[in-house]
Amino acid sequence: MEVFLHLLPLLGSLAFTGLLIHAIFWGMTFTIDEAFVRVRFYGWTTRKVALSDIEWAAQDWCFWNEHYTNTVNPKRMVLLHRRTGVFKNFLISPPSSQEFLKVLVARGVKIR
Numbered sequence: 520m521e522v523f524l525h526l527l528p529l530l531g532s533l534a535f536t537g538l539l540i541h542a543i544f545w546g547m548t549f550t551i552d553e554a555f556v557r558v559r560f561y562g563w564t565t566r567k568v569a570l571s572d573i574e575w576a577a578q579d580w581c582f583w584n585e586h587y588t589n590t591v592n593p594k595r596m597v598l599l600h601r602r603t604g605v606f607k608n609f610l611i612s613p614p615s616s617q618e619f620l621k622v623l624v625a626r627g628v629k630i631r
Contacts, residue, residue, distance in 0.1 A: 547589045549613040551622050556599065558587045558611065568609055574600045576623050577631040578616050584608030599628075 546561045555567040566587060579598040585606040588596065597616050599609040613619040620630055 544589050547587070549587075549611050549619070551619070551626060556611070556623075568599060568601060570623075570626050570628060572601050572603055573623075573628050574602050575629045575631045576600070576620060578620065579631075580610065581608055584610045586610050588612040 542560050548559045548562075550557045550559060551570075554571075555569055556573070557564050558566040577598050577600075578594070578596065580593050580596045581598060583606070584598070585608065588610055590596075590612045592612075595612045595614070595616050597611050597613060597619055599611065601607050601609055624630055
């Protein structure tokens with residue numbers, strides 16, 4: 520039993536890494552409600568951007584931004600350019616970027 524106690528930190532770090540990878544690739548979702556675009560992990564809101572703060576949106580990518588992405592596929596990236604904040608660009612990757620942009624247009628956000 521003493522031998523297995525030395526493995527607890529390794530097993531704990533492996534479990535934490537596995538949970539983190541699962542949270543990023545499968546637990547992260549993006550929703551649009553009446554006032555906000557929300558980034559959620561397992562249903563809990565982690566980050567939200569007010570729709571009134573979004574100057575424009577585009578299916579684009581840029582380097583200097585706030586990333587909430589779970590893919591490297593540039594076709595799924597949606598760039599939200601905000602009016603305020605230190606990082607004005609907010610990059611997300613919803614499952615269907617075209618549908619996401621259509622919902623943003625319906626909420627009054629300009630598309631570039």
